Amino acid sequence: MTEARSLAIRVRGRVQGVGFRPTVWRLARDLGLAGDVLNDADGVLIRVAGKAEAIDALIGRLRREPPPLARIDAIETQAIAPFAADDFRVADSLPGLTQTEVAPDAVACAACAAEVGDPFARRFRYPFTNCTHCGPRFSIVHGIPYDRAATTMAPFALCPACRSEYDDPADRRFHAEPIACHACGPRARLIRLDGRAVHFEQYSMLDEVDAVCTLLQRGEIVAIKGLGGYHLACDATRGDVVAALRERKRRDAKPFALMARDIGIIRRFAEVDATAEALLRSPAGPIVLLPATGPARLPDAVAPGLGLLGFMLPTTPLHHLILKRMDRPVVMTSGNLSSEPQVTDEAGLRAHLTGIAGFALVHDRAIANRIDDSVVRVIDGAPRVLRRARGYAPAAFALPPGFEGAPPVLALGGELKATFCLARGAEAVLSQHMGDLEDAATDDDYRRNLALYETLYDHAPRVIAVDRHPDYISAKYGRARAARDGLALVEVQHHHAHVAACLAENRRPLAAPPVLGIVADGLGYGGDDTLWGGEFLLADYRGYRRLGTMKPVAMPGNAMASREPWRNLYAHLMAEIGWPGFAMNCRDLPLYEFLAEKPRATFDAMIRDGRFAPRASSCGRLFDAVAAALDLCRERQSYEGQAAMQLEAIVDREALADEGDDLAYPFALPRLGGSGLPYIEPWAMWQALLGDLVLATPPAVIAARFHRGLANAMVAMAVQLRGDPAAALFDTVVLSGGCFQNATLFTLVARGLERAGFTLLSHREVPANDGGLALGQAVIALAATAGAGPCASAFPAAS
Numbered sequence: 001m002t003e004a005r006s007l008a009i010r011v012r013g014r015v016q017g018v019g020f021r022p023t024v025w026r027l028a029r030d031l032g033l034a035g036d037v038l039n040d041a042d043g044v045l046i047r048v049a050g051k052a053e054a055i056d057a058l059i060g061r062l063r064r065e066p067p068p069l070a071r072i073d074a075i076e077t078q079a080i081a082p083f084a085a086d087d088f089r090v091a092d093s094l095p096g097l098t099q100t101e102v103a104p105d106a107v108a109c110a111a112c113a114a115e116v117g118d119p120f121a122r123r124f125r126y127p128f129t130n131c132t133h134c135g136p137r138f139s140i141v142h143g144i145p146y147d148r149a150a151t152t153m154a155p156f157a158l159c160p161a162c163r164s165e166y167d168d169p170a171d172r173r174f175h176a177e178p179i180a181c182h183a184c185g186p187r188a189r190l191i192r193l194d195g196r197a198v199h200f201e202q203y204s205m206l207d208e209v210d211a212v213c214t215l216l217q218r219g220e221i222v223a224i225k226g227l228g229g230y231h232l233a234c235d236a237t238r239g240d241v242v243a244a245l246r247e248r249k250r251r252d253a254k255p256f257a258l259m260a261r262d263i264g265i266i267r268r269f270a271e272v273d274a275t276a277e278a279l280l281r282s283p284a285g286p287i288v289l290l291p292a293t294g295p296a297r298l299p300d301a302v303a304p305g306l307g308l309l310g311f312m313l314p315t316t317p318l319h320h321l322i323l324k325r326m327d328r329p330v331v332m333t334s335g336n337l338s339s340e341p342q343v344t345d346e347a348g349l350r351a352h353l354t355g356i357a358g359f360a361l362v363h364d365r366a367i368a369n370r371i372d373d374s375v376v377r378v379i380d381g382a383p384r385v386l387r388r389a390r391g392y393a394p395a396a397f398a399l400p401p402g403f404e405g406a407p408p409v410l411a412l413g414g415e416l417k418a419t420f421c422l423a424r425g426a427e428a429v430l431s432q433h434m435g436d437l438e439d440a441a442t443d444d445d446y447r448r449n450l451a452l453y454e455t456l457y458d459h460a461p462r463v464i465a466v467d468r469h470p471d472y473i474s475a476k477y478g479r480a481r482a483a484r485d486g487l488a489l490v491e492v493q494h495h496h497a498h499v500a501a502c503l504a505e506n507r508r509p510l511a512a513p514p515v516l517g518i519v520a521d522g523l524g525y526g527g528d529d530t531l532w533g534g535e536f537l538l539a540d541y542r543g544y545r546r547l548g549t550m551k552p553v554a555m556p557g558n559a560m561a562s563r564e565p566w567r568n569l570y571a572h573l574m575a576e577i578g579w580p581g582f583a584m585n586c587r588d589l590p591l592y593e594f595l596a597e598k599p600r601a602t603f604d605a606m607i608r609d610g611r612f613a614p615r616a617s618s619c620g621r622l623f624d625a626v627a628a629a630l631d632l633c634r635e636r637q638s639y640e641g642q643a644a645m646q647l648e649a650i651v652d653r654e655a656l657a658d659e660g661d662d663l664a665y666p667f668a669l670p671r672l673g674g675s676g677l678p679y680i681e682p683w684a685m686w687q688a689l690l691g692d693l694v695l696a697t698p699p700a701v702i703a704a705r706f707h708r709g710l711a712n713a714m715v716a717m718a719v720q721l722r723g724d725p726a727a728a729l730f731d732t733v734v735l736s737g738g739c740f741q742n743a744t745l746f747t748l749v750a751r752g753l754e755r756a757g758f759t760l761l762s763h764r765e766v767p768a769n770d771g772g773l774a775l776g777q778a779v780i781a782l783a784a785t786a787g788a789g790p791c792a793s794a795f796p797a798a799s
């Protein structure tokens, strides 16, 4: 016998709009408890009366079996005055409720997918089936609070059958805002983009959605309206069709994403381990990059030269229905032209995709917010988000201890892989990935999204954080806005932001001692107004000190050097060896001929002069140079990171695992003249690499030796810095920057650091690339404006 108790239970986290109240209702009734549950501004509040052990059981079960889309940050309890109630009910939300979190879209759950396939169910073959545990959220919302009237489902009035599901706490559709059915909801329609009429009966005895499958099987390219935008789909096993899509989309080499009906089909083409399978099946339903080592092969045009395939499972019931008869993977790439944003409406479809797709599957549920597919890769055993969009954004991050009560901050991110971040109180919201701001349409999208987020979150910033770069579009916008509205402006060094993003993601407290941040990156504006990119920073949220770097090497032609890998190769070879030495040892290599035909005198003058060949300590450009030496996209790369990704793709796995460490290419760690900063010097690496080229060593082995050598050098630098009496002691190392999306480099460095006794922090939910910068900028700005506090930084004036 236990005594009866009355208790208030407060649950914080993502607990609204995800079916939390009905779950509490069901569990409480199971356990014979009385009371009520409601939403308020702090989350969910439960009041229960009953046996103490039943109340304990309720809390235990909420922790163990919360609704699939919920995230519990805290459960707190408090004894309250005994009250009488004879049952348990779901109470209305309190007025004045501020919705603090908009849930991300979630892929169709198993129950909804099964229902759509069940001929006896009311929603048999209904493409817009969803419930509280799945379906659109962020992509359809345009206002607060999140209820149907503030979504693009507003024009569709619930029929009586749907209404009774919506009102019933025992139903899995209780308060699921976007629910609908054949009778009352949106409809899909097949159209021809050449304007002619289409009779779906020609392609299917079932319906217009099923007709799409026949079209794909016949080699057609079809535009399909997905959750966050249009996709272009075609049969991925048909090399001619994939090549046609590539040509029409004007996409040279960037890999296409794939969708398959089930894991079994994916396994024919790629290796799917348990971690990858769980990711593919997760509610976020991202594109997962998988090793293309299955028994069957897809045409090279799907992902040229990469050895990785980006697969996702069906996202919505619409996709399940299209792929039901499709025993092959389909390409499912964003519906856009090269770098432009994804098309979201019929006007855009007709304007931009008419020359690409022959048919389109459209429907009348509008997309309020464009959102791309997310991309995740399993690196060193953990899922790591590379592009954070559908299914992840705009989930909030709980800020680390020490940031409580922070003022509203808006951080504007970088220039490539643009995102922004709203932070306030104890949480930060990082926007979805929007692409590169150099593109005018992306810039428009960025501004529109910014306005939307500020509305959705009722966010009026007091502080603006931007990158220090003088020319980033996002930074210019932020400076102008701070000046216009009289807001405080914090300019954040690029690589410091990378480190801080990783610290925040790992919830390292504001008062924690500094870490060593190893940032292996492309390019960022340095603290000394030169270009940085491979940095060793002693850092906390409040500041940083540059302890080490990679060798600064000229980038002839500035931005051109990022596009044409051979330019970096030439600059490296001239910096290390010079033309006479290179000619003497390498005259017989095709590489020599290639470089000899370039206008070397012009380049030499450019490098000497420096104005159009700034020096950069970039890790990414070193990868470009080595890739070019091995003739991997030597002349030109058609997307950012292509050369480095191809270099990783060819790494000989046996050489990587089995060769003696003496074969890993050597780097030295001397000090720069002037600043005296230790740096990673690649002279000996180039000597060894060119020697291997002369000996006709396979490029795959060279790639392995380079990765191992560079990883060894990074670890050696960390060890040396730890022992340097001039440096503050640190025992924790942060790995960030775009180059750490390279699984081989990441794993080698991580193993080496662990062997050397360091604790490691790395990215999981926040991209290591510039997609994570905004979060780092936000926490740095918060730390800077939080006042001195009890934990003054080791870096009063960062440089």
Ligand SMILES: [Zn+2]
Binding pocket: 108, 109, 110, 111, 112, 113, 130, 131, 132, 133, 134, 135
């Ligand atoms: Zn569902």
Ligand SMILES: [Zn+2]
Binding pocket: 158, 159, 160, 161, 162, 163, 180, 181, 182, 183, 184, 185
């Ligand atoms: Zn209905």
Ligand SMILES: [Zn+2]
Binding pocket: 494, 498, 521, 522, 523, 524, 737, 738, 769, 770
């Ligand atoms: Zn960066």
